[in-house]
Amino acid sequence: MSKTVKDLTAGTAGGIAQVLVGQPFDIVKVRMQTASAGTYTGMMHCATGILKNEGPLAFYKGTLTPLLGIGVCVSIQFGALESTKRFFAARNAARGTGGAGGATLTGAQIFAAGVGAGVANGFVSGPVEHIRIRLQTQSSVSPEYKGPLDAIRKIYSAHGVRGVFKGQGVTLAREAAGYGVYFLAYEKLVQRHMARTGTARTELAPARAVLYGAAAGYALWAVIYPIDMVKSRMQTDGFSAATGRKYASTLDCVRTVWRAEGIAAFTRGLTPTLIRSPFANGATFLAFEMASRALSSW
Template structure:
């Protein structure tokens, strides 16, 4: 099996783990991000409202899209990351340097590359997911992911599918640069300190390193993620109309009308979700890679 196929397969395993663990937290985050100020008193109020009004299965509303889409996204992330790491390792070897340990700038650049590659799929996948997560439960606009894609494409073409893509590009490039830098630095440090191979690292450490990387990710991207969510739900229905002319207009409008607190609304469920979802992602990836290496 080629290295690229292994990377993509292991990335898919990591993505599926991420969705199954993180989806309930994600829907609470999105509801809080996109709701009007004062709609919820906090994370528990939002989660309680969803449970009371829509039932427990509502926490997995729109899961089909991320289960398939995020699986592909994380597959692309890790495929692009590992490709970039091999590229930089070959450059280091050509210079007579240690090819087994990449510099921080190289790890960050590999993460940026992974994020940009991922954004081609993650933008529309998250757009459709957010549409399904925030639509009315009593009179939904879309019956499911495919229906949403068909209706959005019929109304606005490919630009409608990629709504909010500018914010997505900013988020993925900056976020995944930090994300993979943090994780790979921790992994490489343990390997160098203990003189061990990557497949000898304790799986529990992969979870802990993934959790740390997740916190680093969200510390950088949360305000950008909020703007992305606002852009992707803008013009959701005829009744609400379109509020924002562009990404920067969205930033200015939110700042002016809701203040700085709007940029961190919904951060609570994200911080709770992050260590579990990201720990599961890297654990799934590392264990899948070990299993594939034995084939």
């Protein structure tokens, strides 16, 4: 099995773990991000409202799309990341830097690899998250879409490819900035641990993978949360004036939200995200590291 296939397979395992652990928190985040100011007094108000009005399964509403799509997304992330890391390692080795085999990458190299992974991932995560958000925020009484395939079909039929990829520009900005920081934080923590203990990466304890993944998740959201809020607003906005479009562009969305709701709107829904982050991201890196270790002998 080639290294790229192993990376993609391990990434898929990480993506599935991320969705199963993080989806209930994510739907609360999206509802809070996209609701009008004053709709919810806090995370618990939103969560109990979903539970009371829609039942416990509502916390996994729209899960099929991310379960399939985010599995692919995280697979692409790690595939692109590891491929770029190998490129930099080979270049380091040729220059006689980076230690044995050039494997110890600089912060700039890791960040660049993360940005590339984020951009590659963004072309899939954009439409996946758009469809997921449409399903998460639609009425449970008279839903417009029966499921992800129905949503894709209806949106594409009415608005074409641009409709399916709504909010793509801000998605790419979020992925590039976020995953550059995300993988930089994780890799630097792993490098520091290996240097301090004199151990190989294959000896990294599962608890360490969870801990460092959780820390990387916090670094990610510290950078991208306001961008993510704008993305959610763009992806729940109408497709045209006839369908209730409120924002002419991403910048118009930022200006409109700022004027109408103030700076607080850009952090609304942050609490469930911060609670979700260590579990979802810890699970992602744990699944990736364990799957990579299992696949190493193939």
